[in-house]
Amino acid sequence: xxxxPQDQRMRSPDPAHSGDIQVAGAGTPxxxxxxxxxxxxxxxxxxxxVVAGAIFLIILAYCxxxxxxxxxxxxxxxxxDRFLPASLAHPFGTDAFGRDLFTRVALGxxxxxxxxxxxxxxxxxxxxxxxxxxxxxxxxxxxxxxxxLDALYGLPYLPFAIITLAIIGGTPTKWTMVLALSIxxxxxxxxxxxxxxxxxxQNDYVRAATAVGARWxxxxxxxxxxxxxxxxxxxxxxxxxxxILGEAFLSFIGLGINPPAASWGSMAQEGxxxxxxxxxxxxxxxxxxxxLVLCANFIADGLRDALDPRTKET
Amino acid sequence: xxxxxxxxxxxxxxxxxLVILMTFLMMRHIQGNPFRHSERAVSPEIxxxxxxxxxxxxxxxxxxxxxxxxxxxxxxxxxxxxxxxSVNDIVREHFPKSLELGFLAMLFAVVFGxxxxxxxxxxxxxxxxxxxxxxxxxxxxxxxxxxxxLLIYFFALKWGDIFGLPTSGWTGWQSKILPVIALGLGxxxxxxxxVRGTMLETLQQDYVRTAKAxxxxxxxxxxxxxxxxxxxxxxxxxxxxxxxxxxxSFIIEFIFAIPGIGKYYITAVSARDYSVxxxxxxxxxxxxxxxxxxxxxxYGVLDPRTREVRT
Amino acid sequence: xxxxxxxxxQTHFFTREAVVRAVDGVSFSVDKSKTLGVVGESGCGKxxxxxxxxxxxxxxxxxxxxxSVNFEGFDLATLPEKSLEDIRGKEIAMIFQDPMTSLNxxxxxxxxxxxxxxxHLGLDKGEARKRAIELLDEVHIPNAKxxxxxxxxxxxGGMRQRVMIAIAISxxxxxxxxxEPTTALxxxxxxxxxxxxxxxxxxxxxxxxxxxxxxxxxxxAADDIVVMYAGQIVEQASALDLFDxxxxxxxxxLLGALPQIEGAGIREGRLTAIPGRPPDLHxxxxxxxxAPRCPYADRGDSCTVExxxxxxxxxxxxxxxxxxxxxxxxxxVGAGT
Numbered sequence: 015x016x017x018x019p020q021d022q023r024m025r026s027p028d029p030a031h032s033g034d035i036q037v038a039g040a041g042t043p044x045x046x047x048x049x050x051x052x053x054x055x056x057x058x059x060x061x062x063x064v065v066a067g068a069i070f071l072i073i074l075a076y077c078x079x080x081x082x083x084x085x086x087x088x089x090x091x092x093x094x095d096r097f098l099p100a101s102l103a104h105p106f107g108t109d110a111f112g113r114d115l116f117t118r119v120a121l122g123x124x125x126x127x128x129x130x131x132x133x134x135x136x137x138x139x140x141x142x143x144x145x146x147x148x149x150x151x152x153x154x155x156x157x158x159x160x161x162x163l164d165a166l167y168g169l170p171y172l173p174f175a176i177i178t179l180a181i182i183g184g185t186p187t188k189w190t191m192v193l194a195l196s197i198x199x200x201x202x203x204x205x206x207x208x209x210x211x212x213x214x215x216q217n218d219y220v221r222a223a224t225a226v227g228a229r230w231x232x233x234x235x236x237x238x239x240x241x242x243x244x245x246x247x248x249x250x251x252x253x254x255x256x257x258i259l260g261e262a263f264l265s266f267i268g269l270g271i272n273p274p275a276a277s278w279g280s281m282a283q284e285g286x287x288x289x290x291x292x293x294x295x296x297x298x299x300x301x302x303x304x305x306l307v308l309c310a311n312f313i314a315d316g317l318r319d320a321l322d323p324r325t326k327e328t
Numbered sequence: 329x330x331x332x333x334x335x336x337x338x339x340x341x342x343x344x345x346l347v348i349l350m351t352f353l354m355m356r357h358i359q360g361n362p363f364r365h366s367e368r369a370v371s372p373e374i375x376x377x378x379x380x381x382x383x384x385x386x387x388x389x390x391x392x393x394x395x396x397x398x399x400x401x402x403x404x405x406x407x408x409x410x411x412x413x414s415v416n417d418i419v420r421e422h423f424p425k426s427l428e429l430g431f432l433a434m435l436f437a438v439v440f441g442x443x444x445x446x447x448x449x450x451x452x453x454x455x456x457x458x459x460x461x462x463x464x465x466x467x468x469x470x471x472x473x474x475x476x477x478l479l480i481y482f483f484a485l486k487w488g489d490i491f492g493l494p495t496s497g498w499t500g501w502q503s504k505i506l507p508v509i510a511l512g513l514g515x516x517x518x519x520x521x522x523v524r525g526t527m528l529e530t531l532q533q534d535y536v537r538t539a540k541a542x543x544x545x546x547x548x549x550x551x552x553x554x555x556x557x558x559x560x561x562x563x564x565x566x567x568x569x570x571x572x573x574x575x576x577s578f579i580i581e582f583i584f585a586i587p588g589i590g591k592y593y594i595t596a597v598s599a600r601d602y603s604v605x606x607x608x609x610x611x612x613x614x615x616x617x618x619x620x621x622x623x624x625x626x627y628g629v630l631d632p633r634t635r636e637v638r639t
Numbered sequence: 640x641x642x643x644x645x646x647x648x649q650t651h652f653f654t655r656e657a658v659v660r661a662v663d664g665v666s667f668s669v670d671k672s673k674t675l676g677v678v679g680e681s682g683c684g685k686x687x688x689x690x691x692x693x694x695x696x697x698x699x700x701x702x703x704x705x706x707s708v709n710f711e712g713f714d715l716a717t718l719p720e721k722s723l724e725d726i727r728g729k730e731i732a733m734i735f736q737d738p739m740t741s742l743n744x745x746x747x748x749x750x751x752x753x754x755x756x757x758x759h760l761g762l763d764k765g766e767a768r769k770r771a772i773e774l775l776d777e778v779h780i781p782n783a784k785x786x787x788x789x790x791x792x793x794x795x796g797g798m799r800q801r802v803m804i805a806i807a808i809s810x811x812x813x814x815x816x817x818x819e820p821t822t823a824l825x826x827x828x829x830x831x832x833x834x835x836x837x838x839x840x841x842x843x844x845x846x847x848x849x850x851x852x853x854x855x856x857x858x859x860a861a862d863d864i865v866v867m868y869a870g871q872i873v874e875q876a877s878a879l880d881l882f883d884x885x886x887x888x889x890x891x892x893l894l895g896a897l898p899q900i901e902g903a904g905i906r907e908g909r910l911t912a913i914p915g916r917p918p919d920l921h922x923x924x925x926x927x928x929x930a931p932r933c934p935y936a937d938r939g940d941s942c943t944v945e946x947x948x949x950x951x952x953x954x955x956x957x958x959x960x961x962x963x964x965x966x967x968x969x970x971x972v973g974a975g976t
Contacts, residue, residue, distance in 0.1 A: 164624070165343035168567035169616050170574040173609045174354075176597055180605070181357050259471055263575065266473050267582050267594055282473060286583075289477050290485060300474035307469040534740040540695055541735075542755045542806065543728030546720070552754075553743050560745070632790040633744055 053244075053320040063316020066309040073306060077123035086114035088121050089274060097292050106298055110288060119298055122276040126303070129191050129277070130258040136196035137253050138246055141203025142239070148204070149211030150234055160208065163201050171260060174198035176269055186270055195260045203249050210242045244321035251314035255307040262303050278303050333625050340621045347613045348399060352392050355606040399614075404607035409599050415607035418592060423611075425498050426581070426588035429507060430573045436512035437519050437569075442562070444516075445523025446555070452528060460520060467517030472576050476510040476583045496585040507584045511576045515569050522565055526558040533557070560630045567620045574612055641668035642710070642846050643692070643731075643814055649705035650684075650691045657921035661687045663870035664706070669814065674840065674847040676857030676878065678893065679867035682917060685850045686736075688867075689816050691716070692848075693733055694723045710814070729759040732807035736819035738799035742791040748802050749787035752809060759810045774805040778835060797828035801835065808839055815840070816848045821856060833859060854893050858882060866890050869917045869928040872949060876956040886952055886963035888933050927961060935962035 057063055081088065095112035098104055106115035148159040175194040182190045214220055220237050228236075258278075264270030265279030266286075273280060278299040285295030379385045386394070398405055404415035448460040483506060484495040497503045530536065531554060539553040578590035585591070589608060596604040650662040662684040669675045677685045690696045692708050692715060708715040710731065715723065727733075735741045743751060752774060753767035762770065768787070775783035778801040791799060800820065807815055817836060821829040837860060840847055849860050857864055857878065864881045866874040866889065874887040885891045918928050927933070927942040936942055942961035949959040952966075 161339055162343060162346075165340060165617050165620055166347070167616075167620050168569070168571035169347075170571040170612055172575045172578055173593065173605075173612055176593070177351070177354050177605065177609060180597060180602075181354060255469065260575075262471050263473070263579055266471075267578060269594065269597065282471070286473070286477060289481060293481065296474065296477055300471055300477075304466070304470040304474070308465060311465060311469065534735060534737060535743040537695060538735065538741045538803070538806075539743070541693060541727055541733045542758070543724045543726065544754060544758055545724060548754070548758070552746070557743070557745055631745055633792050 057316045057320035060316040060319050062312045063319070066312030067316070069305065070309040070313060073123065073302070073309075074127065077120045077127060080120035081117055081124070084114065084117040084120075086117050088113055088117045088276075097288075100294070107294060109284065109295055115295070115298065118276055118281065119278070119302060122278045122281045122299060123302060125188060125271060125275070125277040126258055126261055126279065127306070129188055129195065129261050130254050131250075132188075132192040133195040133199070133257040133261075134250055134253045136192060137200045137203050137257070138249060140196065140200040141205075141249070142207050142242070142246065144200070144204040145207025145209075146211050146234065146239060146242070149208040149215070150230075150238065152212075152215075156208070160205075163205055166201055169198055169201070171195070171198040171256075172263065175260065175264060179264075179269060185272055186264075188271075191261060191264070191270055194264070195257050199253070199256060199260070203253060206245050206249055206252075207242055210245045211238050214238050214241050248314055248317045248321060251310045251317060254310045258303060258306060258310075329628070332628055336621055336624055336628075340617060344614060344617055345396065347617065348396055348610055349392060351606055351609050351613065352395060355602055355609075356388060356391075399610060404611070405603050407601055408603045409596075409601040415604050418604055419589070419607070419611060422587055422589050422592045425586060426577055426590060429498075429504070429511060429577060429580070429586065429588060430570075432504065432508040433512035433573060433576075434515065434569070436508055437515035440512075441516035441519025442523050442559070444520040445525075446527060446558075448520065448524045449527030449531065449558075457524075461524070464517040464520045467513050468521075472510055472514060472579050473583060475513055476506070476580055479506045479510055480583075496583075498584070498586040498588070503584075507580050507586060510583075511573065511580045514576060515572060518565065518569065518572070519562065522562055523558060526561045527554065530554050530558045556630075560627065563626055563630065564623055566623045567616070570616055570619050574616070642671045643848075644668040644709040645688070645692065645706070646709070647706040648688065648691060648703070648708065648716070650687050650696065650701060650703050652700045653702060654700055659921045660870055660923070661701075661920060662691060663920070663923075665867070665870075665872055666706075667865050667872065667875065669846045669848060671813070671846055672840070672844045673862045674849060674860050676861030676864040677848060677850045677867060678852065678854060678857055678864060680852055680917060683867045684870040684920075685867050686818050689733065689818050689848065689850055692816065693727060693731065694718070694720070695727075695733075725759075728755050728812070729810045730812055731814045731816065732810070732812040733816040733818065734800070734803045734807050734820055737823045738796055738803055739823065741803055742799055744791055747788050747790055748794070751791075752787075752802070752806050755806055755809050770809065771805075774809055775802075777808075777839070778802070778805045780805075795828075796824050797832060800824060800832050804832075804835060804839065808843055808845070811843055812845060814846045814848070816850070818850045819852070820849065822851070822853070829856075836860065866893070869923065870920050871928065871959065872957075873929065873959045874957065875949070880956050884956075884964065886956065886958040886965060887929075887960045888935055888962060888964075889929050889960075891964065927959075929960070933960075933962065935967065 090113065092108075092112035095108050096110060098108040098112070100107045104114050104116060106119060109115055109118065144159065148156045174197055178194040178197050179186050179190060182193070184190075186194070214237070220233060223233050223237055261270060261277060262279030262282065265272075265277050266283045268283065271277040271280045273284060281299040282296050282303075285292070285297070285299065289296045376385075395405070402416070404419065407413045407415055407418065410418075444460050444464075448457045451457055480495050483491045484493045492502065493506055494503045498507075536549065536553055539549045544553075574590070577588060578593065580586070581588045581591035582594060589612075593605065593608050596602075596608070645668065646666050648662055648665045649660070652659040652661055665684070665688055667675065667677075677688065679685050687696065687701070691701075691703055692710075694715060696703075703716045706716065710726070713722070713726070715726070718726075742748065749768065749771055752771040753762075753764070756762045756767045756770055757764070760767075771787055772783045775786060780786055780798060780801055786794075791802070794802060815836075820836065821832050824832060833856065836847065836849075839845070847860070849857060851857060861878045864874075864876060864878050865872050866881075866887065868889050874881065874885070874890045876886075881890065882894070885894055916932075918924075918931065925946055926944055927936065927947050930936040930940070930943050933942075940961060947959050947961050949957050951957050952963050
């Protein structure tokens with residue numbers, strides 16, 4: 015097996031994290047309910063991950079429910095109510111146009127989170143395709159595909175996202191943002207999938223399937239790809255922070271979601287104009303982003319304990 | 329070893345060509361022919377001249393070839409908007425500032441992040457360790473525009489009388505402090521986490537026990553046996569960190585109004601100066617790809633095991 | 640006078656759930672130039688004993704809570720770390736089980752051999768280098784001069800263990816502790832490493848403690864033998880006497896587990912033939928710790944409610960059992976045949 019420095023990079027920044035020796039996630043067929051039960055037990059033991067998961071769900075619920083039940087029209091301009099401080103009627107206060115921030119932050123969250131998950135999905139699809147081809151075919155093709163990834167590692171996604179938005183032209187929408195954010199961000203996902211496929215390929219049950227004459231596409235579809243599910247679930251929460259921050263950056267520099275449509279990034283940009291007098295307008299959306307990213311990191315950590323215990327050294 | 333280095337350098341060339349091609353095709357797609365856009369009304373004659381000047385009358389593969397040739401000779405072509413400036417001029421003017429910002433931020437991250445990780449690993453599960461890791465987690469999650477804004481709010485405005493730091497610009501050392509911290513905080517958090525993890529792992533290794541069994545002083549065990557093996561993985565973090573710094577510099581230069589590459593990039597996109605956008609994109613990509621190459625080679629030098637496996 | 644005298648050593652591990660009494664009152668001594676064999680299953684506390692002597696246990700969770708380790712007038716159990724450093728590698732050296740991981744992968748082996756001598760003998764680089772080449776010759780590594788510049792991954796397991804041995808003897812230690820020195824090696828190179836250890840012991844007049852789970856290893860090398868079980872010594876005698884007339888049922892089982900007592904097959908012996916497993920050490924009941932696995936212990940026996948003490952059944956032969964072989968002369972030896 016080729017030991018490349020990139021394999022080292024792929025490790026979590028915190029590999030020597032305490033943990034128990036567990037049954038292998040990758041080596042066992044996933045069609046075992048006990049495997050998932052074990053995973054749940056291990057996840058629940060990680061207190062940070064449990065709390066993060068709860069906060070994550072609360073934020074999701076807030077973003078979904080509040081705009082529906084809110085008495086305020088999020089787009090209605092009302093100059094008499096500009097910059098109201100936080101109160102019972104307006105828990106987050108109001109913005110420069112007198113709009114209720116509590117409602118608008120929830121709406122912005124919908125867009126940010128939606129873009130986050132959609133772009134993560136696209137990233138995983140590309141990564142799964144690239145990674146499984148590379149890992150499954152192996153040989154010189156794998157070598158070439160991986161060295162290509164090695165070389166691109168760390169390529170900044172922002173310029174490519176900006177170019178992509180420029181190609182599509184017009185005002186960026188949710189969907190063009192999704193495309194722009196995924197175009198140069200799939201390298202890590204591809205590498206994770208490829209590593210997993212290579213590990214799986216060496217398993218006896220995969221060899222057995224090949225030995226009894228299963229066709230390659232059947233081996234791939236039936237044995238290999240389903241067993242990458244664990245790492246893909248982890249990868250969702252590994253990729254999500256980057257994408258959410260990316261959306262925020264693009265919108266913040268004015269190249270992403272534009273007012274009056276709102277995302278947390280574009281709201282932070284609006285808030286930036288008045289941060290000297292009304293800092294809460296940039297603080298609230300920014301802290302929402304930070305909380306979500308922090309939660310995603312902890313969830314990824316917990317999921318790694320739960321689903322892929324072997325990725326960390328004990 | 330020499331074979332490994334040459335192999336790695338040779339391998340970089342097709343990747344560079346491919347990335348330039350990707351960028352080129354993407355840009356061509358937006359660009360089409362910029363002079364046929366209705367915004368700038370020009371006579372057919374001038375248009376033909378311009379097209380010749382920018383090689384737009386030639387087939388795309390020839391344009392690509394000419395462009396690559398230009399890149400190879402460090403000529404990124406002329407600007408479309410600023411008629412008497414070349415992309416090279418723009419790079420020469422703006423790049424040093426970005427380079428300085430990035431370098432200082434990296435220095436900040438290394439100087440504070442590595443010791444933080446080392447100390448946390450030496451006192452695992454203490455208040456200090458938890459504090460350092462909480463700081464690291466938060467530092468990595470908070471968007472840099474918030475950090476930058478808060479830094480300006482407190483150190484340039486609220487306590488401006490005490491610190492006397494300017495809110496923007498890139499002249500004199502006072503103006504550089506806040507942007508460097510704002511940009512370096514994320515990489516610093518990353519380093520601290522990474523080094524703590526690899527340190528804890530290394531401390532468990534049998535060879536560290538051997539070193540102690542030899543009666544070596546605690547200092548020597550730490551400096552020679554633990555630290556080197558812990559920091560080798562940190563070297564490989566340079567690739568992603570460089571990407572992080574480039575992305576971050578877009579935001580930081582935007583907020584602090586630093587006339588660097590990132591800020592100019594945004595300006596160029598807004599002005600539809602596509603040859604500048606393309607030139608800068610290619611430049612940034614080349615920097616990352618070459619940095620990756622150097623990291624790989626460095627890793628080979630530092631860790632004797634990878635050398636032979638990879639040749 | 641004994642070179643090393645361990646008295647009633649108690650080393651406990653303080654984990655979140657419980658206190659594990661890994662070493663629970665162990666006493667033995669090693670004379671100059673002699674070899675002591677410490678035998679037992681994995682987890683019986685033999686490695687922890689060795690690491691306690693060296694002061695190499697991670698603290699926390701481990702802590703020496705009682706007893707003493709006397710070495711040339713010092714009590715190593717209470718000696719401050721700084722003074723311990725002067726003794727480690729110079730007076731007492733140690734080699735470990737897994738030579739694949741015991742050498743630093745990113746340092747040339749020359750550096751790793753030389754640094755010990757530079758530390759303890761005050762040699763400069765040139766002198767240390769010269770000595771290192773001699774040492775590699777001494778442990779029979781060919782092309783010593785060139786191999787000094789190689790990294791560990793260029794060496795096979797057996798060769799790495801030889802490098803470890805070269806490091807260990809570099810400062811002429813008075814005592815060498817070998818913790819499972821051959822366990823991780825291929826069967827074919829085990830004998831070579833053992834022969835080398837014996838050869839070097841004679842040459843350097845070192846005392847040795849050989850820790851192993853393999854009766855075959857101590858049969859060849861040891862003058863005296865200590866058999867450990869569940870953190871305690873269960874039998875202690877000269878090698879001749881122990882192999883000739885084992886007293887403790889556990890020792891009998893160990894010997895019975897050998898494919899044959901004499902002949903070439905000796906080292907393949909593994910302790911697989913004893914049914915059951917050692918007890919948990921966090922709260923051992925007041926009983927003989929071997930009783931649950933002992934073929935001679937009945938339900939009503941005193942040894943199931945009271946812990947037997949280590950006693951001398953004949954001069955120089957100590958045993959901790961209610962049923963030593965010599966006191967049940969008429970019973971057939973049941974285990975392992």
